[in-house]
Every structure is written in structure tokens, then in C-alpha cells.
Amino acid sequence: MDIRPLSDNYAVSPQITVDDVPAIREAGFKVVICNRPDGENSPEQSAKALRTAVEAAGMRFVENGFTGQTLGMEHVETQAKALDEAEGPVLAYCASGNRSSIVWAMALAGTRPTDELIAAGAKYGYQAAAFRAQIEALAKARG
Numbered sequence: 001m002d003i004r005p006l007s008d009n010y011a012v013s014p015q016i017t018v019d020d021v022p023a024i025r026e027a028g029f030k031v032v033i034c035n036r037p038d039g040e041n042s043p044e045q046s047a048k049a050l051r052t053a054v055e056a057a058g059m060r061f062v063e064n065g066f067t068g069q070t071l072g073m074e075h076v077e078t079q080a081k082a083l084d085e086a087e088g089p090v091l092a093y094c095a096s097g098n099r100s101s102i103v104w105a106m107a108l109a110g111t112r113p114t115d116e117l118i119a120a121g122a123k124y125g126y127q128a129a130a131f132r133a134q135i136e137a138l139a140k141a142r143g
Contacts, residue, residue: 003027004097006120009089010104012097015045018053025057030088033079035100037065060086064103071103076138080107101126109138 001020005011015036016024024032032054034047043049047063054061062082066075083090083104092100101121105128108117114135118128128135 002097003091004124006101006104009086010083011089011091012100012104012121012124012126013091013093014096015041016050016091016093017045018049021050021053021057021059024054024091025059027091028089029059029091031060031062031082031086031090033062033064033082033090033092033100035064035066035075035079035092035094035103037067037070040067040095066099066103068099071099075103076106079103083107096126097121097124098126102128102131105135106131106138109135110140110142114139 001013001016001023003011003013032050034050038046047065051061051063062078064075064078064082066072092104094100101124105117105121114132117135118132121128
């Protein structure tokens with residue numbers, strides 16, 4: 001498991017497994033967000049299997065799976081709501097962590113400078129810069 005912090009209370013990771021859940025809990029995470037749709041992974045890595053393990057470990061699980069082609073405002077809003085309601089650090093995962101960094105930047109648009117949101121993931125090679133126009137439009141819309 002490779003946890004990559006983007007802020008003090010949000011980190012991303014490539015795909016996790018049920019075996020990773022105890023370490024995630026020990027690292028202090030309170031919420032785990034799945035940004036990967038089930039069709040991309042094996043049944044052992046399904047959202048249902050991970051939800052069961054995460055909730056059994058006393059953490060909250062949020063399913064918010066999408067692909068680059070299906071990312072929409074409902075995903076941004078679900079991510080933002082999960083962040084707003086979190087009572088502690090959040091770990092979001094997808095195939096590589098890239099989608100989780102992009103949707104985080106979009107969810108926080110307007111609360112922090114766009115360059116800061118993009119740079120947080122760029123140090124890990126994530127591509128939120130490709131979404132600069134959308135992040136800035138969201139920031140402007142949120143006033």
C-alpha cells in the first residue's frame with residue numbers, strides 16, 4: 001500500500017485490498033473513499049468487499065466510482081460531501097491515485113488556490129493540471 005498525502009487530512013492511494021485495512025486504520029484514517037468502479041478490478045477488490053472490511057474496522061466507507069470518461073458533477077459533489085462530513089483523515093483510492101487527486105481538487109475548488117490543489121498531486125505525477133479550466137470554473141461558480 002502506497003499512501004500519498006495531498007493535505008493534512010486527505011491522502012490518495014492506488015487500489016487497496018482487504019489486507020490493507022488494518023494498516024489504514026492504524027494510520028488514523030476515519031473515512032475511505034472508493035473512486036474506482038468495480039468493473040476495473042477483481043471481485044476481491046470490489047467496493048462491497050472493501051466496504052465490509054472498512055466498516056468492520058470502525059471506519060466509514062464512501063463509494064464514488066468513476067472513470068475519466070464518466071467523471072461528473074455528482075462525483076465531485078459526493079467527494080465534497082464526504083470530505084465535509086469526515087470526522088478525521090480521509091483516504092481515497094482508485095487504480096493509481098490520479099482520479100482521487102483530480103476529484104479532490106475539483107471538490108475543493110474555490111477553497112484553496114488552483115495552483116496549490118494541482119501541485120499537491122503533481123508531486124506524485126498526478127494530472128490535475130489537465131483539469132485546470134474545470135477547477136477554475138468551479139471556483140468561480142462557488143464565488
